[in-house]
Amino acid sequence: MIPKTINKKFxxxxxxxxxxxxxxxxxxxxxxxxxxxxxNTMQVVVLLFPHREGESLYNIGLELFNSNGIGQKGKNNGLLLLISTEEKKIRIMVGKGLEWIYTTEVCKNIIENELRPLLNQGKFEELVGKFYEIVSQEELELQKYKNIKDIEFYNPYLGNSIFNKGNQTVPEYIILLITTIFLGRVISIYAFLWLTISAFFYTYGIRKFEKHRKEEASVFIRIIVFIITVISSFFITFGFYPWFVFAFFFTVCFFLLLCWGEKSVYYQMIFDFLYMHEYFCLNKSFSMGA
Structure with a gap:
């Protein structure tokens, strides 16, 4: 139900x-x-009305947005700012054509950081003017209303280190960089130990597995499974960040180049290591002297 104080036709x-x-x-x-x-063809309407009369801003906005067809036909690129002046309530309704720019996060930050302080002071003229300034910005300028720029980082065990001065905000990319370097070193050490152990078995001539190789699945499939496992663990740790996709693409290519062809030492060592692991697990009676 639309409040009686609102003109339904804009x-x-x-x-x-x-x-x-x-x-x-x-x-x-x-x-x-x-x-x-x-x-830019974007239709922006600002609606100011006294009271919601028991209705939610969302229901009011949705009905008015659709009945007035805010936004260009075929683009659905409309914005509706609703302001209940007596109740000090405010909401932004976004057409589907603009949802990828004016996300829930962006709209929330615009309201809480820019508009609500003016609303609470009853400065409606300044509020509407500020909203115009925001929506008239270029798309890249709107990125400042996203929270990916900074994250709150506080650790009581760090005392007064450079990362922790009160509730100081640390840029996310610094934390990601440090975490990536740390994990990269851990993975590098693990890979070094893995290849070293494989080389040890390979050098000391454990060749009794040679005759079983033809019966095993292709090592290429094993390598792919290993790579997928590593990629999955990274995505679980960091979330889906585009730059990791490119990093893993080059990592996978480099790894495959090292392992390309049966004459590759890496290929032989990895094959031996994977096969011996299965052999140890499936044959408890195996011994080095057998």
Whole structure:
């Protein structure tokens, strides 16, 4: 149910049903939003009304958004800012064509950091003006309203180290870099030990497995399974970050180059190590002297 104080059919970009904006200000802002539509086809409507009358802003906004067809046809690139002036409530409704830019996170940060302080002070003119400044920005400038830039990092065990001064914020990329370097070194040590152990068995001539090789599945499949396992563990640790995709692509290519062909030492060592692991697990009676 739409509150009775709201005009259901929009005729302008600034719908001031609360009469809190001076007429000249409302006219100027209406012109700005009209120019914005001509510039980038995005339709932005601001609705100010006194009271929700028991309805939620979401239900009010959804019905008005759809009934007025906010946004260009075929693009669905509309925005609707709802402001309940007496209750100090505010919400941004986003058309599907803009959801990839104005995500829930972005809209929340815009409201909490930019608009709500003005709303609480009753500065509606400044609020609508600030909203225009935000939506008229380029797409890249809107990235500042995403929380991927910084994360809160506090560890009581670090005392007053460079990472921890009170509740100081540390850039996420620094933590990712340190974590990646640490894990990279751990994995490098593990890989070195793995190849060293394989080389040890290979050098001391444990060749009794030679005759069984033809019966085993292709080592290529084993390598792929190993790589997929490592990639999965990284994705679980870090989440899906695009730069890891490229890093793993080059890592996999390099790994396959090292193991390419049956004459490759790495190929032989990996094969021996994997096969011996299975042999030890399946044949408890195996001994080095057998």
């Amino acid at each position: 005729t302008r970009f600034i719908e001031d049903n609360s009469k809190v904006l001076p007429e000249n200000t409302a006219f100027d802002l209406n012109q700005k939003f009209a120019d914005l539509e001509r510039k």
